[in-house]
Each structure stands twice: as C-alpha cells, then as structure tokens.
Amino acid sequence: MLCESCEKRQATTHIKTIMNGELKEFNLCPECAKKLGYGSFFNNLGFDFDKLFGSFMDGFTTESNAKRCKQCGSSFEDIAKSGKVGCANCYETFYEELMPSIQRIHGRTSHTGKLAHSAGTEVRLRNEISKYKLQLEKAIKEQEFEKAAELRDRIKELEQNSVHGKE
Amino acid sequence: MTEKKNDSLKNVSDVVISTRIRFARNLRDYPFPCRLSNDKKVKVAAIVKDAVLEDHSAISDRFRYIQMSELTQEEAVSLVERHLVSPEFISDRQGRGLLLLDDESVSIMINEEDHIRIQVLKPDMELDAAYDLADKIDTLLDEQLNFAFNDKLGYLTQCPTNIGTGMRASLMMHLPALQESGSMGRIASSLSKLGLVIRGMYGEGTEPGGSIYQLSNQVTLGISEQEAINNLRDIANQLITQERAARAAIIKNISIIDRVYRSYAILHYAKLLSGDECMRLLSNLRLGVESGLFEDVDLETINSLFVEIQPATLMKNIGKKLAPQERDQIRAELVRSALLQKKIPANRRLQ
Numbered sequence: 001m002l003c004e005s006c007e008k009r010q011a012t013t014h015i016k017t018i019m020n021g022e023l024k025e026f027n028l029c030p031e032c033a034k035k036l037g038y039g040s041f042f043n044n045l046g047f048d049f050d051k052l053f054g055s056f057m058d059g060f061t062t063e064s065n066a067k068r069c070k071q072c073g074s075s076f077e078d079i080a081k082s083g084k085v086g087c088a089n090c091y092e093t094f095y096e097e098l099m100p101s102i103q104r105i106h107g108r109t110s111h112t113g114k115l116a117h118s119a120g121t122e123v124r125l126r127n128e129i130s131k132y133k134l135q136l137e138k139a140i141k142e143q144e145f146e147k148a149a150e151l152r153d154r155i156k157e158l159e160q161n162s163v164h165g166k167e
Numbered sequence: 168m169t170e171k172k173n174d175s176l177k178n179v180s181d182v183v184i185s186t187r188i189r190f191a192r193n194l195r196d197y198p199f200p201c202r203l204s205n206d207k208k209v210k211v212a213a214i215v216k217d218a219v220l221e222d223h224s225a226i227s228d229r230f231r232y233i234q235m236s237e238l239t240q241e242e243a244v245s246l247v248e249r250h251l252v253s254p255e256f257i258s259d260r261q262g263r264g265l266l267l268l269d270d271e272s273v274s275i276m277i278n279e280e281d282h283i284r285i286q287v288l289k290p291d292m293e294l295d296a297a298y299d300l301a302d303k304i305d306t307l308l309d310e311q312l313n314f315a316f317n318d319k320l321g322y323l324t325q326c327p328t329n330i331g332t333g334m335r336a337s338l339m340m341h342l343p344a345l346q347e348s349g350s351m352g353r354i355a356s357s358l359s360k361l362g363l364v365i366r367g368m369y370g371e372g373t374e375p376g377g378s379i380y381q382l383s384n385q386v387t388l389g390i391s392e393q394e395a396i397n398n399l400r401d402i403a404n405q406l407i408t409q410e411r412a413a414r415a416a417i418i419k420n421i422s423i424i425d426r427v428y429r430s431y432a433i434l435h436y437a438k439l440l441s442g443d444e445c446m447r448l449l450s451n452l453r454l455g456v457e458s459g460l461f462e463d464v465d466l467e468t469i470n471s472l473f474v475e476i477q478p479a480t481l482m483k484n485i486g487k488k489l490a491p492q493e494r495d496q497i498r499a500e501l502v503r504s505a506l507l508q509k510k511i512p513a514n515r516r517l518q
Contacts, residue, residue, distance in 0.1 A: 086199060101327060102330065106345075106387065108390070109319070111319060
C-alpha cells in the first residue's frame with residue numbers, strides 16, 4: 001500500500017486518530033509519518049522492530065524459526081513482525097529472543113513493584129526487601145536513625161530467609 | 168535531592184488539568200487480544216465483567232457495563248473525547264466491553280490491547296489518590312482472576328513496552344507558553360532520556376490541540392509504581408516551574424495580551440466556532456485566566472469546555488447528528504452560555 005500523504009513511498013505506519021469527532025485511519029510512510037508528528041512509537045524509543053528483529057532473524061536457523069508457542073501458536077517471527085506478543089506463555093517460550101529488545105526498551109530486565117497473588121514466595125521476599133531498602137534510604141536521608149536501625153535489622157532478617165537475597 | 172522544593176508547589180491547577188493512572192492486566196489462561204477469536208473475546212469480557220459486578224464490595228455496585236458494539240458512533244467517539252477510552256479501543260468494537268464507574272472517574276476497558284485496562288481519571292494533580300484507587304480495584308480483580316504474571320518480568324502484556332508494573336501514569340498539562348517559545352521539541356527529546364514521554368491531548372500519535380499535552384512514564388520494568396510516580400511528579404514540577412516562568416515573560420508582550428483579549432471577545436460573541444478554532448481560543452483564554460488578566464472566568468469552566476466542545480460529545484449531549492455548520496453554531500452557543508453563566512450570579516451578588 002502506498003503512503004496516503006506523498007503517494008510515492010510504501011506505507012508502513014498505521015495511524016488512528018480522532019478528527020472532527022470521527023475516527024480516521026491513515027497509512028503513512030515513515031518519512032511522512034515523522035513529518036506529520038506521528039513518529040513511530042518504537043522509533044521514539046530508539047527501538048525499530050524491523051531493524052532490531054530483522055538482524056536477529058538473520059542469525060536464526062530454520063529450526064528456531066519453526067519454534068512455536070504451545071499455548072497460542074505464535075512463532076517468534078509473528079511477534080517480531082507485529083510487535084505484539086501472543087500470550088503469557090510466549091514470554092517463556094521466546095524469553096531469550098525477547099530479552100534484548102526488552103532490555104533496550106526499559107533499560108532493565110527484572111520487575112520490582114506490585115506482585116500478583118500468583119507470584120512466588122522468593123519474589124515476594126525480594127520485593128519486600130527492596131521496599132524496605134527504599135524506606136531505609138529515606139530514613140537515613142531524613143536523619144531518622146532509630147527508624148533506620150530498625151529497618152536495617154528487618155532487611156537482614158529477610159535476607160537470611162531468602163536464598164538469593166544477597167545477590 | 169529536590170524533594171523539599173517540590174513540596175512547595177501545592178496548587179498547580181494553572182498548569183495541570185488532570186491525572187490518569189492506567190494498569191494493563193491480562194488473564195493467564197487466554198491468549199492476548201491479538202490472538203483471540205471473537206468468541207473467546209466475548210468469554211473474556213464476560214469473565215471480567217462478572218469479576219467486577221459480582222464482587223460484593225462497595226465499589227462494584229457503582230459500575231455499569233457497556234457492550235461497545237451496541238453504541239452509536241457518536242457515543243463511542245464521545246468516550247474518547249472524554250478520555251474514558253483510547254482511540255484504538257473504538258476502532259474495532261467487536262468483543263470489547265467497558266466497565267464505567269457512576270462518576271466516570273474509573274473505566275475498565277476489556278479487550279483493548281490487553282484483556283484489562285484499568286484507568287482512573289482525576290481532576291488536578293492527584294497522582295497518589297488516583298494510584299490508590301487503581302491499586303484497590305486491581306487488587307480486587309487479582310483476588311478473583313488469574314493474572315498473567317512472571318516473577319522476573321512482572322505483569323505480562325501484549326506489547327513488551329508495558330511489561331513489569333503495566334502502569335502508565337499521566338498528567339494532562341496546559342503548556343501554552345512553552346509551546347509559544349518553541350521549547351516543546353527540546354523538552355520532548357530530553358524527557359525521553361529520563362524514561363518519560365510527552366504527547367498530544369489524546370495520547371499516542373495525536374496532535375496537541377489547545378496546547379494541551381500528556382506527560383507520562385515510559386519505562387515500566389525494573390521501576391516500582393511508587394518510584395515511577397515520584398519520578399513523574401519531580402519532572403512535572405520542573406515543567407510547571409518552566410511554564411510559569413515562560414508565561415511571566417510572554418504575558419508582558421502586547422501581541423500576546425492582544426491575542427488573549429481577542430480570544431475572550433470572540434468566545435463571548437462568535438456565532439460560529441469550529442472545533443480547532445475553539446480549542447485555540449480556549450487555550451488563549453486559559454492563559455489569560457492563569458496569568459490573572461481576568462477573573463470573571465474560572466479554570467474549571469474552561470477545563471470542562473475543552474471536553475464538551477468536542478464534536479461527538481456535542482452531538483451526544485444534543486442527542487442527534489449535526490451538520491458541521493450546525494455543530495459550529497451550537498458550539499458557539501454552548502461556549503457563550505457557559506462563560507456567561509459564571510458571571511450572572513457574581514453580578515447579582517454585587518447588586
């Protein structure tokens with residue numbers, strides 16, 4: 001499909017927007033998209049799926065191309081092309097393949113923050129420790145040393161319970 | 168750190184219009200919406216709907232369920248204009264459902280990009296209150312549904328840009344002076360280095376109408392909800408300070424003062440107002456109020472006009488489809504009466 005703005009180049013960006021109360025959809029080439037202020041979401045992040053995954057795909061043998069997620073049937077190529085992961089299980093099936101881009105998007109590779117009730121006990125412990133560490137930092141900064149000592153003891157205790165706590 | 172200084176910025180309604188917190192969640196046992204058949208989408212919608220409505224908590228009685236495919240086009244677009252759903256959500260309404268709280272401060276989109284998108288919207292800068300409410304609803308759902316969660320990657324989402332907390336915190340900000348001074352490009356590029364992003368009024372890929380921008384966190388993995396919110400608040404406070412300084416400078420300029428007063432006059436007397444023109448004039452008017460040029464208009468009136476003058480919301484409230492010129496006429500009347508309404512009681516009090 002050709003770009004609807006310049007009608008010359010191939011359209012690669014699909015835009016949905018509300019104009020005058022109506023939902024409008026456009027297909028634009030990367031140049032026009034950028035000119036019109038619709039820089040690709042991924043380009044904004046310095047993250048270009050085509051290039052990134054493209055260069056990955058080169059290195060793959062047909063065997064890994066054929067690998068499919070058992071739950072939803074996605075191949076890694078499906079994910080790379082659409083930028084959409086098929087299901088929760090895909091993250092396990094294609095963990096190695098997805099990791100470099102995840103790291104590029106977020107700069108980090110492991111979760112901190114709220115946990116679902118299905119989370120394991122180890123991660124629960126780790127999460128609690130990092131929460132107390134934040135509080136400890138704050139207590140020290142605010143010179144509340146009594147509270148800081150209490151927090152330090154609690155962290156120590158938790159770390160003894162956690163096998164990987166001292167990582 | 169700058170924490171102490173930031174605390175002094177208490178009333179920021181001259182710059183911040185509203186706060187939004189959004190959580191992305193998915194059910195473990197179903198493929199993400201991009202891989203979901205229509206039948207399965209209907210099933211997911213039913214599961215989520217039941218989890219919310221059949222929960223016997225105080226808040227569950229206050230939700231109503233809307234099947235998106237049953238709405239008219241105006242009703243659907245109006246939901247976007249009121250920031251209750253994303254533009255993406257109404258592009259294909261099959262198998263999609265919406266749970267809306269009675270005061271419209273909470274919306275739960277089902278089968279948007281993820282199975283569940285919990286969104287809390289509050290006026291002014293209310294990051295903590297909005298987060299607490301979103302967190303509460305999420306916890307309530309987590310007790311009943313099996314969320315897709317991985318110990319290492321956190322909440323799993325269809326797009327890898329949302330994994331981890333799955334949280335997007337946004338502030339809608341009015342930044343006319345920074346826009347006028349041509350600083351937005353520079354600001355946007357420096358924000359991206361800090362894990363934040365600034366976009367137009369209706370989010371991803373939209374133009375900033377009326378100098379209204381959305382500032383949100385971009386990074387969701389490896390940063391806790393609280394850290395992300397604190398980070399957003401720090402940056403927002405810096406932007407507020409910059410915007411105020413820029414306003415103080417430009418509002419001395421006679422051509423800006425002229426523009427503000429002209430906007431005031433046109434909004435009071437115009438018989439036809441197009442959507443774009445109206446947004447621009449309202450933005451100028453807001454700048455005038457923020458800078459103390461006039462006191463007979465309040466920010467709340469302008470904030471609600473920003474939404475009510477949008478075409479689909481206009482038609483929805485009138486209850487029929489309108490031709491563009493009819494729409495412009497009704498818009499002009501609406502603005503005029505909203506601006507006058509505030510004045511009449513004040514005048515009467517004076518007499």
